[in-house]
Every structure is written in structure tokens, then in C-alpha cells.
Amino acid sequence: MCNLKDQSKPYDSKKNCWIPDAEEGFIEGEVKGPGPKADLVIVKVADKEVTLKKDLVQEMNPPKFEKTEDMSNLTFLNDESVIHNLRARYGAMLIYTYSGLFCVVINPYKRLPIYTESVANMYMGKRRTEMPPHLFAVSDEAYRKMLQNHENQSMLITGESGAGKTENTKKVIAYFANVGASQKKAAAGEKTVTLEDQIVQANPVLEGFGNAKTVRNNNSSRFGKFIRIHFNRQGKLASCDIEHCIVRCYHIFYQIFSDYKPELKKQLLLDRPLSDYYFVAQAELSIDGVNDTEEFQMTDEAFDILNFSAEEKMNCYRLMSAHMHMGIMKFKQRPREEQAEPDGQEEAEKAAKMYAVDVDQFLKAFVSPRVKVENLTRFFTNQN
Numbered sequence: 001m002c003n004l005k006d007q008s009k010p011y012d013s014k015k016n017c018w019i020p021d022a023e024e025g026f027i028e029g030e031v032k033g034p035g036p037k038a039d040l041v042i043v044k045v046a047d048k049e050v051t052l053k054k055d056l057v058q059e060m061n062p063p064k065f066e067k068t069e070d071m072s073n074l075t076f077l078n079d080e081s082v083i084h085n086l087r088a089r090y091g092a093m094l095i096y097t098y099s100g101l102f103c104v105v106i107n108p109y110k111r112l113p114i115y116t117e118s119v120a121n122m123y124m125g126k127r128r129t130e131m132p133p134h135l136f137a138v139s140d141e142a143y144r145k146m147l148q149n150h151e152n153q154s155m156l157i158t159g160e161s162g163a164g165k166t167e168n169t170k171k172v173i174a175y176f177a178n179v180g181a182s183q184k185k186a187a188a189g190e191k192t193v194t195l196e197d198q199i200v201q202a203n204p205v206l207e208g209f210g211n212a213k214t215v216r217n218n219n220s221s222r223f224g225k226f227i228r229i230h231f232n233r234q235g236k237l238a239s240c241d242i243e244h245c246i247v248r249c250y251h252i253f254y255q256i257f258s259d260y261k262p263e264l265k266k267q268l269l270l271d272r273p274l275s276d277y278y279f280v281a282q283a284e285l286s287i288d289g290v291n292d293t294e295e296f297q298m299t300d301e302a303f304d305i306l307n308f309s310a311e312e313k314m315n316c317y318r319l320m321s322a323h324m325h326m327g328i329m330k331f332k333q334r335p336r337e338e339q340a341e342p343d344g345q346e347e348a349e350k351a352a353k354m355y356a357v358d359v360d361q362f363l364k365a366f367v368s369p370r371v372k373v374e375n376l377t378r379f380f381t382n383q384n
């Protein structure tokens with residue numbers, strides 16, 4: 001995608017260079033000669049000459065690499081050259097660029113017509129070098145390798161919040177759903193739900209419950225996902241499963257369990273080991289470099305500075321422990337009935353005590369919820 005104007009620029013590997021710039025990060029310069037000291041060099045930038053430390057001046061690549069599709073080809077792989085290449089491509093709305101095995105994506109923040117079915121079809125069965133860089137090329141390569149080598153393939157999609165991980169993941173899933181479609185598309189007006197529809201449509205549900213608007217991203221995923229798509233021997237979709245990976249639940253749960261207030265666990269009726277509290281103990285219990293005892297001291301003292309009374313603070317901790325107790329309450333199905341009933345009451349009693357509510361009312365709210373509709377109060381059981 002390198003145009004002629006880019007390629008025909010005069011170039012001298014000893015002279016053309018990148019130098020730091022406060023606004024742009026770096027700009028083009030031309031080495032004029034040695035500076036007054038051995039570690040200095042004189043560089044011409046626009047119409048003036050500046051003296052710079054040699055190690056601030058970085059080599060520039062020959063013009064034939066302008067907007068190169070694979071940055072592992074670059075003669076000089078310094079930060080400036082990599083960023084310049086990504087920026088130049090992005091300016092031409094080329095958001096995908098390879099760097100060896102990696103595919104770097106820059107979020108365009110606007111809908112580009114590069115994910116249509118016809119574009120996907122163009123990438124199917126093609127070699128990476130035959131087509132411009134694209135997520136579809138990476139996906140197709142993985143698909144072919146799976147079929148040829150009968151080996152599982154994995155793609156890691158990573159980046160900071162708002163970088164485009166979720167969007168690109170959806171495109172990968174849609175690509176696999178398309179390439180591995182097992183059933184014919186329903187005719188217009190016909191309502192057949194295919195497995196590929198289901199795999200693609202799992203996303204709105206997951207996003208509705210698992211995403212939220214943050215300052216950095218209007219649709220920020222609040223948990224990581226491990227998505228597995230299974231294909232049969234013919235390369236057709238067989239099933240899909242998604243595991244969520246929350247690295248750790250809210251810090252306060254682990255802080256309460258720390259030894260900063262040794263009497264607190266007893267007061268909160270947390271008499272089991274932390275690993276028993278399922279929802280809190282599913283992932284990491286500790287974080288490298290984070291001391292929950294010290295953190296809890298900071299939380300507790302911060303409450304004091306915010307003028308929380310001792311009772312108000314305790315009420316906050318009671319609410320947290322109530323959540324933990326609730327997380328391990330058990331229910332079972334009544335014999336020969338659809339209706340659920342509590343399976344033991346010990347944790348419910350502790351939770352109710354922490355919420356300061358009556359345990360029978362509390363359990364009733366779980367097994368026979370009531371919904372107020374206009375002026376009628378309806379009782380729902382699992383039967384109706």
C-alpha cells in the first residue's frame with residue numbers, strides 16, 4: 001500500500017533520522033555533522049539546526065518501507081519507526097498491521113466497511129501474504145492450521161481498556177461462525193435459529209450483563225473471557241463455551257478476611273475458611289505486592305476521616321459479610337414438585353442476622369417472590 005510519492009523520497013541512511021519533539025513525540029530530521037562533543041550531533045529540523053545527544057537520534061527506515069504491512073521487515077525497529085509506520089497506515093485508514101506473528105490493530109472509532117461478508121469471503125483460504133493485513137487473515141490461518149494439523153489453535157487478544165478487544169473478538173467469532181457454518185441460512189421470513197446465530201448472539205446477552213460505561217470506554221467489559229469454539233472433523237461448528245475469568249472479586253472481601261481486625265470475622269459470623277465462600281474464592285485470593293491487612297487499615301481509617309461512626313462502619317462490613325453468607329446458601333427441589341426449598345438454614349440465618357431481617361421472611365423472599373403489579377400483589381412460586 002506504499003504509494004509512489006512515499007517511495008521516491010530522497011533518502012540517506014546516515015542522514016535521515018527521527019528526533020524527539022515535545023508535541024509530536026518525534027519528527028523527521030537530517031544529520032548535518034558531529035557536535036562540539038563526542039556524544040553530540042548536529043541535526044537540521046525544518047530550517048534550523050539543533051545540537052542533540054546522539055542517543056536521542058534514531059535511524060529512519062528507507063522509503064520503500066513506508067506503510068509496510070509487516071513491521072518485522074523494517075531495517076530499523078526503533079520505537080519511532082514502529083509508531084511512524086502505524087501512524088502513517090492509520091492515516092490511510094489501514095488499521096491492521098503485522099509485526100511478525102502479531103497483528104497490531106488501532107481503534108478507528110468509526111465503522112469501516114472492512115468486516116462485511118464479502119470481505120470475509122475474500123480472506124477465506126488465502127495465504128497471509130496474498131491479502132492486506134486483517135484480523136480475518138489471522139483467523140483464517142488459525143482455521144486452516146486446525147484443519148490441516150488437527151491441533152487446537154488459540155488467539156490472544158490484548159490491549160488497554162477501549163483498545164478494541166471486545167469488538168475484534170466479535171469479528172473473530174463472526175468469521176468462524178461464517179467459515180464453519182453448518183446449516184443453510186433460513187429463507188426470508190423463516191425463523192430457524194442456527195448454531196452460528198446462537199454463537200454470535202451470545203454477545204448482546206453477555207454485554208448486557210457484563211459490560212458497563214466507564215470514562216475510557218462506553219462498553220467496557222468488566223470481566224475477561226476465555227471463549228472456546230469447537231469444530232467437528234469437517235471444520236463445521238460443533239459448539240461454543242465461554243469461561244469468565246474475574247481475576248479477583250472486590251478487595252473489601254479479602255480485606256475483611258485479613259488480620260487487621262482479628263475480632264471482625266467472628267462479629268460477622270464468618271467462621272469458615274475464605275476458600276469456602278464460593279463467589280469470593282473462585283479466582284485469586286491474593287494479589288502480588290498487595291497486602292490486604294495494610295489495605296484494610298487504609299480503608300478503615302478512610303471511613304473515619306469521612307466521619308463514618310463506628311456503627312456505620314460496622315454496618316458496611318455487615319452488608320459485605322451478608323453477601324458472603326448468601327453466596328453459600330443452598331437450595332433443593334421439593335420431591336415431586338417444581339418448588340425449591342432451602343437446603344439447610346445455617347448460612348441464611350447468618351445472612352439475615354447481618355442484614356438485620358427476619359430469617360423466615362428472608363427465605364420466603366427467595367422461594368416465593370412477590371411482585372406488585374398495579375394494586376395487586378402477586379405471589380410467584382416456581383410452579384406458576
Ligand SMILES: Nc1ncnc2c1ncn2[C@@H]1O[C@H](COP(=O)(O)OP(=O)(O)OP(=O)(O)O)[C@@H](O)[C@H]1O
Nearest residue numbers: 109110111161162163164165166167217219220221
Ligand atoms: N474495529 C473497530 N471498528 C469500529 N469501532 C471500534 C473498533 N474497535 C473498537 N471500536 C470502538 O471502540 C469502543 C471500545 O472498544 P472495545 O469495547 O472493543 O474495547 P476493549 O478493548 O474491549 O475495552 P475494555 O477492556 O474496556 O472492555 C467500541 O465500543 C467501539 O465503539
